[in-house]
Amino acid sequence: MNDYLIKALAYDGQVRAYAVRTTKTVGEAQRRHQTWPTASAALGRAMTAGVMMGAMLKGDSKLTIKIEGRGPIGVILVDSNAKGEVRGYVTNPQTHFDLNEHGKLDVRRAVGTEGTLTVVKDLGMKEYFTGQVPLVSGELGEDFTYYFASSEQVPSSVGVGVLVNPDNTILAAGGFIIQLMPGTSDDVITEIEQRLQSIPPVSKLIEQGLTPEQLLEELLGKGNVKVLEQMPVSFTCQCSKERFADAIVGLGKKEIEEMIQEDGQAEVQCHFCNETYHFSKEELEQLKEEAK
Missing domain, CATH: 3.90.1280.10 (HSP33 redox switch-like)
Structure with missing residues (x-):
């Protein structure tokens, strides 16, 4: 299955949602940079969030994400645009640690927690839009969630995940962003919160073969999701x-x-x-x- 992203509305327009499969895209980054598993997870999570944030833009607009957590992985840099194209790298790609206490890749330890997440948007105007927030966890999903709430004043939930094979290739990668529109009812908010607490990690759902459409149905309930657009996603570099x-x-x-x-x-x-x-x-x- 090729990587792609969907944009959707849910609960009669009260919720805006994005979901994406990035297994091949993150796999290409892993191949080019020879990242080790923990570095692959960190870079893959950042690229997955980045490609969804790029999809929020219009036309030739683009954005750059810079994550500086002062951890051993160094700086993570991701570029994306409104066409589903994304690229990224980490300063120290050969970074890896034992699994954390939850049995997962220790992204927090690699990224660090004493630093910032910066988003610079080039909207084709003279001035760039820059938003910056302190890192709150180093796991990145929570950090992007905090970025949307703090810098863009949009209550959001961001889930990003990467599973790595024993040979360092990428088994599964993907993510979602759910955003509440102004005036979302308390009942809808409660239902979404309950669903988010009970679903498996997003990378596991991707591994099980769920499409981005099915992923949003798991998150928001069947019959609640209206898909607006689908776009292919790929690792694409503009260098020449x-x-x-x-x-x-x-x-x-x-x-x-x-x-x-x-x-x-x-x-x-x-x-x-x-x-x-x-x-x-x-x-x-x-x-x-x-x-x-």
């Missing part, structure tokens, strides 16, 4: 040799000349996807001519 060439040109003639003299070539690597681009001496000479 042309973009890196432009960046080299921007360094100026002097620095490019130093590259040519010292190494006779240049090699650059994209942090987000680990793709490497090679520039020969001839190519550098040409870029030097283009530089101001």
